[in-house]
Amino acid sequence: xxxxxxxxxxxxLLGWRPMSGYDIKRAVDRTIRHFWAASYGQxxxxxxxxxxxxxxxGKDADRGGRSRRGYRITAAGRRELExxxxxxxxxxxxxxxxxxxxxxxxxxxxxxxxxxxxxPREGDRVxxxxx
Amino acid sequence: xxxxxxxxxxxxLLGWRPMSGYDIKRAVDRTIRHFWAASYGQxxxxxxxxxxxxxxxGKDADRGGRSRRGYRITAAGRRELExxxxxxxxxxxxxxxxxxxxxxxxxxxxxxxxxxxxxPREGDRVxxxxx
DNA sequence: TTCTTCATGTAAATAGTTACATGATTCT
DNA sequence: AGAATCATGTAACTATTTACATGAAGAA
Numbered sequence: 001x002x003x004x005x006x007x008x009x010x011x012x013l014l015g016w017r018p019m020s021g022y023d024i025k026r027a028v029d030r031t032i033r034h035f036w037a038a039s040y041g042q043x044x045x046x047x048x049x050x051x052x053x054x055x056x057x058g059k060d061a062d063r064g065g066r067s068r069r070g071y072r073i074t075a076a077g078r079r080e081l082e083x084x085x086x087x088x089x090x091x092x093x094x095x096x097x098x099x100x101x102x103x104x105x106x107x108x109x110x111x112x113x114x115x116x117x118x119x120p121r122e123g124d125r126v127x128x129x130x131x
Numbered sequence: 132x133x134x135x136x137x138x139x140x141x142x143x144l145l146g147w148r149p150m151s152g153y154d155i156k157r158a159v160d161r162t163i164r165h166f167w168a169a170s171y172g173q174x175x176x177x178x179x180x181x182x183x184x185x186x187x188x189g190k191d192a193d194r195g196g197r198s199r200r201g202y203r204i205t206a207a208g209r210r211e212l213e214x215x216x217x218x219x220x221x222x223x224x225x226x227x228x229x230x231x232x233x234x235x236x237x238x239x240x241x242x243x244x245x246x247x248x249x250x251p252r253e254g255d256r257v258x259x260x261x262x
Numbered sequence: 263t264t265c266t267t268c269a270t271g272t273a274a275a276t277a278g279t280t281a282c283a284t285g286a287t288t289c290t
Numbered sequence: 291a292g293a294a295t296c297a298t299g300t301a302a303c304t305a306t307t308t309a310c311a312t313g314a315a316g317a318a
Binding site for chain 4: 290
Binding site for chain 1: 143162213216222226227243246
């Protein structure tokens with residue numbers, strides 16, 4: 001099992017409390033989202049990998065027809081987590097498309113440049129779904 | 132020609148002055164890198180796309196055996212750039228692995244958590260190649 | 263002569279998003 | 291009844307990095 005970036009996010013959250021994949025997605029969006037996002041397309045496959053490696057254990061909760069699989073971190077998983085936290089990766093990556101636009105808007109006629117500045121402020125009114 | 136994120140970065144830089152792919156990479160690393168990075172693997176294919184679309188024009192400079200292809204933005208390209216700057220994309224994405232580690236280090240014994248805090252500071256001493 | 267920088271380009275791998283299918287439950 | 295939420299999962303697509311091959315020119 002080769003750990004990747006999603007590994008520590010999922011394992012770290014399960015270190016806080018047992019959760020389902022769905023719960024993890026919500027927890028990500030409400031907490032580490034601001035410096036480390038993750039999508040279902042990353043979370044569910046990673047849960048499978050982690051379980052196969054024995055770092056977490058999953059259990060189907062019988063809540064009638066509605067499916068739900070709860071995961072909890074294992075002792076081995078907690079050891080791996082604590083070891084993994086000591087890695088070295090200092091780089092910070094930021095992607096801000098509005099800054100990209102703004103820096104090039106510098107060459108535009110003044111009113112147009114002001115339009116570029118104003119546009120994102122309107123977009124801000126649309127709050128993301130997870131808030 | 133469907134524009135993507137790299138499109139505006141490359142086109143915007145060529146709006147400043149004519150440049151080669153190599154120059155663009157350096158310009159990116161020295162300027163917009165902090166909110167919009169780009170690698171050779173993105174820049175060179177994008178230059179080809181942009182030239183095919185007629186938004187930029189390239190010309191082989193004859194500097195002896197050493198190859199160098201200079202690109203400049205065309206009138207059409209400048210129009211597209213100015214139009215493209217008015218798009219709406221407000222989201223800011225940040226990836227900071229040291230914060231990810233730090234937030235989960237909270238559950239560690241104190242001396243270990245301090246170790247996680249200290250580790251990135253050592254890494255900082257290694258300055259990236261483009262500085 | 264050897265090291266660094268200039269210079270182009272791509273293949274392969276990794277990372278991440280989007281969009282959908284599916285269906286139960288709960289809330290109004 | 292209808293809408294929203296709970297819940298899992300994946301296929302396809304898009305984005306990005308990494309690592310290499312290649313070779314000339316300039317600096318030490």
